[in-house]
Amino acid sequence: MNLAVLGTGYVGLVTGAVFADLGNDVVCVDNVAAKVTALRAGSMPIYEPGLQEMVGRNVADGRLRFTTDLAAAVRHAQVIFIAVGTPPKDDGETDLSQVEAVAAEIGRTMDRYKVVVNKSTVPVGTGELVREVIAQHQPRPIEFDVVSNPEFLREGSAIEDTLRPDRIVIGAPTHQVAMTLVELYAPLERPMVITDVPSAEMIKYASNAFLATKISFANAIADICEAAGADVRQVVKGMGLDARIGGAFLQPGLGYGGSCFPKDVDSLIHTAGRLGRDFRLLRTVAEINRERAAHLVETIRTTLDPLHGQTVAILGLAFKPNTDDMREAKSVEVIGLLHAAGARLRAYDPVAMDKARPLLPPAVVFCGSPYEAATGADAVVLVTEWNEFKLLDLARLRGLLRRPTIFDGRNLWEAERMRRLGFEYYSIGRRPVSAVGEDLVPQAPGSGSTRPELGDSLVSRTGSAHRRPATMTKTPLTTQPALTDVHR
Numbered sequence: 001m002n003l004a005v006l007g008t009g010y011v012g013l014v015t016g017a018v019f020a021d022l023g024n025d026v027v028c029v030d031n032v033a034a035k036v037t038a039l040r041a042g043s044m045p046i047y048e049p050g051l052q053e054m055v056g057r058n059v060a061d062g063r064l065r066f067t068t069d070l071a072a073a074v075r076h077a078q079v080i081f082i083a084v085g086t087p088p089k090d091d092g093e094t095d096l097s098q099v100e101a102v103a104a105e106i107g108r109t110m111d112r113y114k115v116v117v118n119k120s121t122v123p124v125g126t127g128e129l130v131r132e133v134i135a136q137h138q139p140r141p142i143e144f145d146v147v148s149n150p151e152f153l154r155e156g157s158a159i160e161d162t163l164r165p166d167r168i169v170i171g172a173p174t175h176q177v178a179m180t181l182v183e184l185y186a187p188l189e190r191p192m193v194i195t196d197v198p199s200a201e202m203i204k205y206a207s208n209a210f211l212a213t214k215i216s217f218a219n220a221i222a223d224i225c226e227a228a229g230a231d232v233r234q235v236v237k238g239m240g241l242d243a244r245i246g247g248a249f250l251q252p253g254l255g256y257g258g259s260c261f262p263k264d265v266d267s268l269i270h271t272a273g274r275l276g277r278d279f280r281l282l283r284t285v286a287e288i289n290r291e292r293a294a295h296l297v298e299t300i301r302t303t304l305d306p307l308h309g310q311t312v313a314i315l316g317l318a319f320k321p322n323t324d325d326m327r328e329a330k331s332v333e334v335i336g337l338l339h340a341a342g343a344r345l346r347a348y349d350p351v352a353m354d355k356a357r358p359l360l361p362p363a364v365v366f367c368g369s370p371y372e373a374a375t376g377a378d379a380v381v382l383v384t385e386w387n388e389f390k391l392l393d394l395a396r397l398r399g400l401l402r403r404p405t406i407f408d409g410r411n412l413w414e415a416e417r418m419r420r421l422g423f424e425y426y427s428i429g430r431r432p433v434s435a436v437g438e439d440l441v442p443q444a445p446g447s448g449s450t451r452p453e454l455g456d457s458l459v460s461r462t463g464s465a466h467r468r469p470a471t472m473t474k475t476p477l478t479t480q481p482a483l484t485d486v487h488r
């Protein structure tokens with residue numbers, strides 16, 4: 001089938017490459033000429049495992065081309081995918097200007113019947129808007145249909161997700177139009193859900209909102225675990241094995257970031273409001289997420305007290321592993337807060353440093369390895385859980401640090417292992433541990449310095465109270481002062 005993909009970003013480029021790989025004739029369009037020139041030269045604008053090889057193979061075989069000429073691509077195609085950006089406005093509403101611009105251009109240039117497919121994430125009702133914009137810009141009436149085919153790929157595993165999606169959602173005005181898309185996706189042999197257009201648009205937002213809710217729920221549980229002396233990793237494991245719940249996305253940490261969840265959550269809250277509904281649950285999900293970076297930084301501040309002048313090594317800048325995408329990356333928030341508190345910052349990320357540089361304070365020193373970042377630092381903060389960090393030589397890292405302190409924003413490491421390796425180790429929803437074989441318990445607000453002294457612990461690894469720092473009052477285990485209370 002002849003296809004056009006409008007917008008050659010994360011979604012458009014991967015979609016174009018995969019459809020070409022399935023034997024279609026694909027033209028990918030972008031209005032950024034430099035991007036198109038680079039793609040023609042074989043250079044990828046984004047980091048995505050396996051993408052370069054797939055694009056190269058299909059360009060070489062003549063099934064995939066790149067152009068800025070949208071009109072020519074529209075004329076070439078039977079099916080036109082819209083995959084342009086849908087960024088948020090300040091009030092959370094989705095900015096549809098890129099979608100409207102390409103819809104107008106499709107209307108102006110279409111020469112015969114087309115199926116126009118919205119793959120961009122757009123609020124319910126946008127299919128109708130695209131229909132109207134195309135019709136308004138047609139020089140003469142030509143038939144067309146608008147389909148919603150939301151995208152569920154995850155950056156970092158985009159090729160795999162596009163080849164083997166859990167489901168393919170096709171929202172079409174008629175069964176016959178849906179069949180065009182069914183035919184296109186048939187070679188993937190994946191489950192397909194055929195709906196009307198508004199329902200397909202809602203499936204995308206409802207799915208992302210639900211996943212974001214799971215993350216914020218896990219973070220709310222983590223806060224309680226910190227207060228109660230429970231281990232959130234064990235808690236979410238115990239929950240996730242229940243088939244009705246499932247373990248995916250039940251991950252406490254620094255919260256969700258990236259180009260989708262934050263904006264899609266805000267957009268759905270906005271859409272609900274526009275339709276006269278207050279999505280209170282989702283507003284709380286977003287609020288919990290907004291607090292995560294500040295929560296971790298407060299733990300760092302009270303532990304290193306005073307933070308001013310201390311050197312902190314940041315491991316991981318991308319919003320998640322296996323991507324260089326810095327949109328809504330938690331690293332920007334964490335670094336901004338640490339910088340404002342006067343910390344000196346050294347940072348390392350395996351692929352995102354070029355994209356991160358313009359977003360971070362100029363004082364941040366970018367390093368060539370995690371070990372270089374840690375050299376002479378007073379603490380390491382793990383922000384993005386790259387595999388590379390799981391495999392670090394932690395004994396070497398410890399030897400390079402001025403003070404062997406780690407703040408793990410993603411619960412990447414086992415607390416017991418970190419203790420054995422001689423670290424003072426703080427994570428999310430778990431007791432902090434120290435090198436001397438005992439857990440650290442932070443102090444209540446207003447009780448003076450909360451900098452834990454090694455060996456000056458209240459609770460042993462079995463949880464029995466047996467020794468207290470002088471500044472702490474004796475408290476039953478379940479009501480001990482917690483990181484959450486101290487650091488909010």
Ligand code: NAD
Pocket residue numbers: 006007008009010011012029030031032035070083084085086098101102119120121122151152153154155259260
């Ligand atoms: P992106 O910013 O990486 O890519 C959008 C591309 O569209 C850019 O290259 C831009 O130059 C191009 N563009 C903008 N206006 C254009 C025009 N008039 N003509 C031609 N090209 C134009 O965005 P993305 O991450 O690929 O996201 C695209 C859509 O897919 C968004 O709605 C997003 O919410 C959704 N989505 C993204 C992901 C993801 O993981 N990135 C996953 C699922 C859905």
